Amino acid sequence: MNTFKIIIAFILLLRFLITGDAAGSNDTSIYKHPLASDQITDPSIGEIRLMLGEAGLDKYWDTLKHHILPGFYMVPKMTDETEIKLGASKIGGHPDMPSSFQWPSWKNHPMSFVAQINLEEFPMNLVNPGYPATGILYFFYVYDYEVWYNSDDYDSDKKNNNVVYYSPETTELVRMEPPMTLSEDQIFRSALLEKKLELTIPDSDYLEANHLMNNETDLNRYSLEFRPKLLITYDRGIGFRFLGHMTALQYGGHPSDEILLFQADSDDQIGMEWDLSGLLHFFIKADDFKKLFFENIYTYRVGT
Numbered sequence: 001m002n003t004f005k006i007i008i009a010f011i012l013l014l015r016f017l018i019t020g021d022a023a024g025s026n027d028t029s030i031y032k033h034p035l036a037s038d039q040i041t042d043p044s045i046g047e048i049r050l051m052l053g054e055a056g057l058d059k060y061w062d063t064l065k066h067h068i069l070p071g072f073y074m075v076p077k078m079t080d081e082t083e084i085k086l087g088a089s090k091i092g093g094h095p096d097m098p099s100s101f102q103w104p105s106w107k108n109h110p111m112s113f114v115a116q117i118n119l120e121e122f123p124m125n126l127v128n129p130g131y132p133a134t135g136i137l138y139f140f141y142v143y144d145y146e147v148w149y150n151s152d153d154y155d156s157d158k159k160n161n162n163v164v165y166y167s168p169e170t171t172e173l174v175r176m177e178p179p180m181t182l183s184e185d186q187i188f189r190s191a192l193l194e195k196k197l198e199l200t201i202p203d204s205d206y207l208e209a210n211h212l213m214n215n216e217t218d219l220n221r222y223s224l225e226f227r228p229k230l231l232i233t234y235d236r237g238i239g240f241r242f243l244g245h246m247t248a249l250q251y252g253g254h255p256s257d258e259i260l261l262f263q264a265d266s267d268d269q270i271g272m273e274w275d276l277s278g279l280l281h282f283f284i285k286a287d288d289f290k291k292l293f294f295e296n297i298y299t300y301r302v303g304t
């Protein structure tokens with residue numbers, strides 16, 4: 001069912017982007033920069049409930065409403081790193097770290113710096129008042145196809161094949177040079193992040209995995225009717241995400257006490273390619289994020 005629902009959803013989304021039917025316009029230029037347009041509105045809770053009812057799934061509303069999560073959709077804007085303020089949220093480039101930081105590696109393979117998120121730039125209180133609202137998160141991951149495909153234990157070592165480092169300090173930082181052993185293609189090009197807070201809904205795999213919806217007919221309605229229609233009408237693409245629900249390419253199930261911390265997209269300009277235009281996800285337990293405990297984060301890399 002997963003493969004079929006993905007194909008259907010992709011066809012519907014592609015048709016929408018080409019024709020602009022759902023927006024009532026043939027002008028698709030507004031999609032060239034998803035955050036630049038006010039013509040695409042975001043769904044309200046009421047509109048999500050209405051679409052759920054139109055798909056014949058209104059009986060699940062009291063359950064689903066607790067799993068609609070706010071998160072940030074982010075669009076990278078290619079920017080020379082000399083023009084990026086020290087400590088600003090960004091994709092790629094060089095991390096702005098405390099000088100005592102030691103560059104991470106996995107079994108002598110140095111990790112690539114993926115992104116840094118300055119929490120002070122995000123209205124965290126609108127997402128969850130219990131989440132940290134200050135400090136910087138740094139994301140590292142081995143970017144090496146030889147390691148990915150020729151190591152027997154890399155992908156299975158999900159809690160050690162990444163590093164998420166948190167610094168409460170946002171001012172006394174140093175723009176750190178990567179180790180000499182990292183090749184040019186393992187150092188991503190820098191991009192600032194334009195961001196927008198939006199409501200996100202779970203994938204049907206999430207509902208099934210957490211026994212929130214077990215009827216196969218209803219799961220098919222959710223994945224082939226409700227969710228594609230909502231995404232087609234309101235979605236701003238796959239992209240980079242901070243918090244909210246993951247974009248599911250193959251499987252979107254995970255325990256309900258875990259949250260998506262960060263989603264990295266493939267991007268030719270930045271130089272990121274996650275398994276054939278895929279995604280890299282970082283997951284954390286919600287309570288761990290509140291406690292600033294980052295030792296049990298695990299990753300999920302998936303291609304198209």
